Amino acid sequence: MKVSVHGCGYLGAVHAAAMARLGHDVVGIDVDAARVAALAEGRAPFFEPGLTALLAGTGGPGALRFSTDAADAAAAEVHFLCVGTPQSAGSGVADLQQLEAALAALRPHLRPGSVVVGKSTVPVGTAARLAAGLPDGVGLAWNPEFLREGHAVADTLHPDRLVYGVPDDGGEALVARLDAVYARLLADEVPRLVTDLATAELAKVAANAFLATKISFANAVAEVCEAAGGDAVALVGTMALDRRIGGDYLGVGLGFGGGCLPKDIRAFAARARELGVGDAVSFLDEVDAINDRCRDRAVELARAACGGSLADRRVAVLGAAFKPDSDDVRSSPALALARAVAAEGADVVVTDPQALALAQAAAPELGYAADVREAAAGADVVVLATEWDEYRALDPHALARVVRAPHLVDARNAVDRARWRAAGWDVRALGVAAVRAAPAQSSSPTA
Ligand code: UGA
Numbered sequence: 001m002k003v004s005v006h007g008c009g010y011l012g013a014v015h016a017a018a019m020a021r022l023g024h025d026v027v028g029i030d031v032d033a034a035r036v037a038a039l040a041e042g043r044a045p046f047f048e049p050g051l052t053a054l055l056a057g058t059g060g061p062g063a064l065r066f067s068t069d070a071a072d073a074a075a076a077e078v079h080f081l082c083v084g085t086p087q088s089a090g091s092g093v094a095d096l097q098q099l100e101a102a103l104a105a106l107r108p109h110l111r112p113g114s115v116v117v118g119k120s121t122v123p124v125g126t127a128a129r130l131a132a133g134l135p136d137g138v139g140l141a142w143n144p145e146f147l148r149e150g151h152a153v154a155d156t157l158h159p160d161r162l163v164y165g166v167p168d169d170g171g172e173a174l175v176a177r178l179d180a181v182y183a184r185l186l187a188d189e190v191p192r193l194v195t196d197l198a199t200a201e202l203a204k205v206a207a208n209a210f211l212a213t214k215i216s217f218a219n220a221v222a223e224v225c226e227a228a229g230g231d232a233v234a235l236v237g238t239m240a241l242d243r244r245i246g247g248d249y250l251g252v253g254l255g256f257g258g259g260c261l262p263k264d265i266r267a268f269a270a271r272a273r274e275l276g277v278g279d280a281v282s283f284l285d286e287v288d289a290i291n292d293r294c295r296d297r298a299v300e301l302a303r304a305a306c307g308g309s310l311a312d313r314r315v316a317v318l319g320a321a322f323k324p325d326s327d328d329v330r331s332s333p334a335l336a337l338a339r340a341v342a343a344e345g346a347d348v349v350v351t352d353p354q355a356l357a358l359a360q361a362a363a364p365e366l367g368y369a370a371d372v373r374e375a376a377a378g379a380d381v382v383v384l385a386t387e388w389d390e391y392r393a394l395d396p397h398a399l400a401r402v403v404r405a406p407h408l409v410d411a412r413n414a415v416d417r418a419r420w421r422a423a424g425w426d427v428r429a430l431g432v433a434a435v436r437a438a439p440a441q442s443s444s445p446t447a
Pocket of ligand 1 (some may be wrong): 121145146147148149150208211215248249250251252253254255256257258259260261264322323324
């Protein structure tokens with residue numbers, strides 16, 4: 001099929017390349033000429049494992065082109081909208097300007113019989129509104145994307161599910177068209193769920209809100225463990241074995257960041273308030289607050305490791321990306337932590353295997369180093385803020401030789417604490433250290 005993909009960021013670039021891999025003839029459209037030029041040369045404009053190979057068309061029979069001109073999408077039978085919907089400045093509401101602009105640019109080139117398929121994360125009600133503005137004979141479906149950065153290629157080619165939101169009127173034709181697009185995935189028995197437009201829009205934000213809630217639940221329990229003297233990592237391990245709960249997204253640590261979870265829970269809450277049901281999701285404000293406190297608690301650990309003050313201390317922060325296997329620093333917990341430590345007068349040096357350039361652009365006030373050894377040289381405390389595999393695998397003996405004092409704050413519970421302690425390190429970790437003064441023991445026998 002002839003397919004166009006509008007927006008070639010973390011979502012669209014992978015989607016375009018994946019559509020070509022599935023055998024379609026694809027054009028990716030983006031307003032960013034530098035990004036289009038890179039993609040046209042087969043270079044991934046950001047770090048995403050497997051994307052370069054996918055762009056190179058390994059094994060893919062489909063054609064793949066990129067352009068800044070929406071007119072180049074005119075021949076497509078299916079037009080995917082993959083642009084970003086960031087948080088509006090000053091409010092939690094989703095900013096739909098990129099979506100409106102992409103559709104406005106595409107609109108004159110839409111031919112009767114073609115379909116527009118939204119993949120961007122949008123406030124419920126957006127799809128019905130956009131559908132009403134399309135030319136006669138052009139249908140609209142909402143097909144939310146659930147890919148994770150760092151796993152985007154596998155998540156696109158082997159998704160857990162496909163969700164098609166379609167209007168009552170003309171729904172069958174839209175389903176048939178999407179089935180043709182995803183024929184190879186359906187042949188692999190990927191579950192396919194057909195819903196109305198509103199349900200499909202909500203399916204995405206509800207999933208992200210649930211994941212954020214799970215993470216904050218683990219981090220809330222971690223706060224209690226810190227006060228009570230428990231070990232949240234061990235505790236979560238007991239929960240994870242309960243098949244009804246599962247262990248995913250129960251990682252105790254610095255919490256969630258990135259371009260999706262933080263803004264999606266705020267946009268979901270904002271939309272619910274607009275709909276008059278704000279109380280139903282007001283707990284998401286608490287999920288957000290727990291997440292923010294993770295950073296404060298990590299700073300507290302670093303301060304304690306330095307004897308009560310961070311002023312004039314050298315702090316090495318390992319990790320700038322919002323998570324491993326990504327160079328994305330949007331709402332990065334690691335960068336927020338580094339900034340907070342610097343605000344207390346510390347000399348902060350950040351390193352990251354992939355995100356240094358974007359981190360430097362986002363937080364030019366911080367110090368940067370190309371690798372762990374350089375970042376940790378002379379450090380009073382090392383903070384592990386993003387759990388890259390290479391940080392998990394660090395040799396504590398070797399690192400102890402370059403730091404000024406062997407203090408580690410493991411803000412992601414990523415290392416083997418016993419191994420580091422055996423190598424002479426003072427290790428503090430979120431959810432496991434007695435960060436706060438222990439309360440007086442209860443004399444009650446019942447706990
Ligand atoms: C998230 C969702 O997982 C995807 O399904 C969704 O498609 C995507 O948002 C989106 O809306 O586009 P992503 O933002 O790539 O994907 O990142 P995740 O892997 O979900 O991680 C989000 C954050 O949570 C990261 O900062 C990560 O470090 C943190 N996290 C994750 C924890 O703090 N603890 C955990 O146990 C798991």
